[in-house]
Amino acid sequence: MGQKINPLGFRLGTTQNHHSFWFAQPKNYSEGLQEDKKIRNCIKNYIQKNRKKGSNRKIESDSSSEVITHNRKMDSGSSSEVITHIEIKKEIDTIHVIIHIGFPNLLKKKGAIEELEKDLQKEVNSVNQRLNIAIEKVKEPYRQPNILAEYIAFQLKNRVSFRKAMKKAIELTKKADIRGVKVKIAGRLAGKEIARAECIKKGRLPLQTIRAKIDYCCYPIRTIYGVLGVKIWIFVDEE
Structure with missing residues (x-):
């Protein structure tokens, strides 16, 4: 449902x-x-x-x-x-x-x-x-979703394209040993009057598997167009 x-x-x-x-x-x-x-x-x-x-x-x-x-x-x-x-x-x-x-x-x-x-x-x-x-x-900072969300926030506040910011954030995860990452951003993207959501995913992300270790954060970004919401899931490993 x-x-x-x-x-x-x-x-x-x-x-x-x-x-x-x-x-x-x-x-x-x-x-x-x-x-x-x-x-x-x-x-x-x-x-x-x-x-x-x-x-x-x-x-x-x-x-x-x-x-x-x-x-x-x-x-x-x-x-x-x-x-x-x-x-x-x-x-x-x-x-x-x-x-x-x-x-x-x-x-x-x-x-x-x-x-x-x-x-x-x-x-x-x-x-x-x-x-x-x-x-x-933190030993591997780019393995933490909060730091990646902060990076995206900085890029958006400097008028970088949201798609480019999301792709660069996923590229930063190559430094860390992870198995999958998903970035979702919602709101008035690029200043459009109609709010929408965009998502980029790389690798596996088994959200329904309890033994899968997944880090998650929800991060608000305040821009001149309003508040954007960023959600990041990182699949670290599976026990």
């Missing part, structure tokens, strides 16, 4: 794991959930606030052997561009926060972690618990 399910939630317990690990009584569960949301939003806002405007990053494409200057300027709707996911592990007296990030140059600066811990401590308002923040760099 056309009903869809999130590929990540569909595979929880098999090939996907939870991003939050803690236990709470039913009456305190909502407080813990809101605390997790505050922590994640605080980290994303910190990266957005401290990123230098106009800083550039180079992304190399093996297929065309060209270097693309990647503008890191962020807007209010793209605060989590380089973060793939954030893991939160809560103990009795400690909250462990592991930030998985593709390009951790900003957080590697001197004093960045200490400043982020202070911001989180103010946001959480936890006196009896201390924060422990760890940065983990």
Whole structure:
């Protein structure tokens, strides 16, 4: 009947794991959930606030052997561009926060972690618990759908053709060891008044197989024509 399910939630317990690990009584569960949301939003806002405007990053494409200057300027709707996911592990007296990030140059600066811990401590308002923040760099950034969606967003904001941006994003996945990728973009493409959806697929993508490890993201892109939606599926491997 056309009903869809999130590929990540569909595979929880098999090939996907939870991003939050803690236990709470039913009456305190909502407080813990809101605390997790505050922590994640605080980290994303910190990266957005401290990123230098106009800083550039180079992304190399093996297929065309060209270097693309990647503008890191962020807007209010793209605060989590380089973060793939954030893991939160809560103990009795400690909250462990592991930030998985593709390009951790900003957080590697001197004093960045200490400043982020202070911001989180103010946001959480936890006196009896201390924060422990760890940065983990993603080994294969072009294997992460969030980073590919960010690349597409940058290209579209610079008036690159959406088809060309989608094809280049798929070419970047040649660096990673994957078995299939699918990119779908919907909205007022190329400024047309009638919204439509375009899709490009390469390789296999067994969405109905639970043992297939599939990474997925849904990423909004704010353009002068309105909001475009990008969805990316990546078939990593099969257990």
